[in-house]
Amino acid sequence: SVSLLTKMYIPQERVPFFEYMWQSFAVYLVWAVLYYIKVFVFSLDKVKDGRRLTLFTWLMDSSSVVRKICFRFQEHTRPLVFIAGHAVFFNVCIAVSWLLYHSMELTTTIVLVMAALCVWNGGNFYFEVFARRYESELVKSLAKHSNNVAEGAATSPKSQ
Numbered sequence: 001s002v003s004l005l006t007k008m009y010i011p012q013e014r015v016p017f018f019e020y021m022w023q024s025f026a027v028y029l030v031w032a033v034l035y036y037i038k039v040f041v042f043s044l045d046k047v048k049d050g051r052r053l054t055l056f057t058w059l060m061d062s063s064s065v066v067r068k069i070c071f072r073f074q075e076h077t078r079p080l081v082f083i084a085g086h087a088v089f090f091n092v093c094i095a096v097s098w099l100l101y102h103s104m105e106l107t108t109t110i111v112l113v114m115a116a117l118c119v120w121n122g123g124n125f126y127f128e129v130f131a132r133r134y135e136s137e138l139v140k141s142l143a144k145h146s147n148n149v150a151e152g153a154a155t156s157p158k159s160q
Helices: 004-009 017-042 044-048 055-061 065-070 075-102 104-155
Strands: none
Touching (some): 017 044, 017 075, 055 075
């Protein structure tokens, strides 16, 4: 018998890849058109003068690969190039999600790698923080010890 957890977490039917991609892209396309109209038609003046910060304006002000690609095109076509690049990125992420949904082994591997990276980054952070703190305390202790030695030498009977 199949347990409840297996039924909940393992897909029982496989969704065809191209059907999954097309349905996802159709929803994305509606969003992208509405986003383009909102940001690049209705709010264009606010975006241009900096009153609206968007991903597009942020990327155009950075030294990102997206900026380098967009700046190869004329200024009036850059928003369309940005949206097209965003659509490519969206489709890559959706394709990966389809793979993860249909492969428990791949999902488990990704989760284990992510967990290992989190532990590694956390360990490195704590090691650096505690090493700096230990070094700081050691410097203070050595300075205090040096001061005590200097004060002791100044007040000893031999120095008088």
